[in-house]
Amino acid sequence: MLFSCFQEAQAQQKGVPSKPAQATANPTQTPTPPNNMPIGTIVAFAGEFNELNETRLRVAGWLPCDGRALRRSEFKQLFQVIGENFGEGYEEPAPDRGNDTGEKKGDFNVPDFRGRFLRGTDSGTNRDPDAARRTAMRFGGNTGDKVGSVQQESVGPHDHPAESKSSVSPNPHKHRHREPAGGGGSGAPGKxxxxxxxxxxxxxxxxxxxxxxxxxxxxxxxxxxxxxxWIIQFR
Structure with missing residues (x-):
């Protein structure tokens, strides 16, 4: 800042007009920053998804990872990278719709990471024992050990502590028997x-x-x- 002021003072002494002051940027817009991130990059975003933040994100070349359906003509570069990995442009079906595919709204979907953890593809490492059983995020999306497939919650083998109690109860009853006669019992002698x-x-x-x-x-x-x-870079 001091160096800039010094240059401006020198220019005025030499009769060189100073540069005009830059206009204040629109606070609702964020210019696209120069970066080397490839299209399709996914990063965490610490802001809420509201109208203002989504406007800023789009100006900067980012979209929320909320599963929305997009048109190829509008997001050609992103489609060239992710294709239909996350679906063919269908909405998420309602939970009570069974195997319904949902309504088609576009040509492809951005990933839907709401309430989900991310996991690297297994790629033959056998760290995901159920990789082959992974399902599509939206209709037409990838299944198996491919980008975009999903797994439902599961609990692996484990033990639980258990308590065992035993109770003993008596069950009294009677047996009848006969004594030999003449043997000193209750029978008559000699019989x-x-x-x-x-x-x-x-x-x-x-x-x-x-x-x-x-x-x-x-x-x-x-x-x-x-x-x-989560947000994804589309240009």
Whole structure:
């Protein structure tokens, strides 16, 4: 700043007209910054997706990653890079529409990263054991181990602590038997055979076991995280 003022003072002393002051930039517009990012680059954006920010983003060459459908004629460069990886221009069907494809609104879709984590393609490393079962983000999008495919939540093999309790309860009942006659029992002396009856008590045990698995909390399996918006460069 001081060097600029010094140059301007020298120019005035030599009779050279100074440069006119630059007009203040429109605060609602952001000029496209020079960068070497290729078209299709995805970065995190710390602002909200509102009308003002989306205007600034578009002026700078960026679009929200919200799954919107686009026309090839309007976003030719972006289509040349991502094609129909994320869909053929269909809306996301409503949850209660089953296998409905949704309404077609354009020629291709930008990625929809709302509420999703990003994961690198497996590319034969076997780090994604279910890579072959990945599905399309929108109708016509990529499946399997390709850019744009998605996976639903899943919980891998694991153990739960469990408590087991056993209870024992008595079940008393009686057995009847006969004593031999003439053997000093209750029968008459000298008589053969069995006569007389007496009752004895015995106890049997019944065992019941109850196993309780402690419940998990939460509605999904997830790491610690923080919210951000994703944007994609279209030119």
């Amino acid at each position: 053969q055979g069995l006569e007389g009856q007496s009752d004895t008590s015995e106890v049997s045990l019944s065992v019941s076991t109850t196993t309780t698995v402690q419940p998990n909390s939460g509605k999904e399996t997830r790491p610690k995280n923080i919210n951000a918006n």
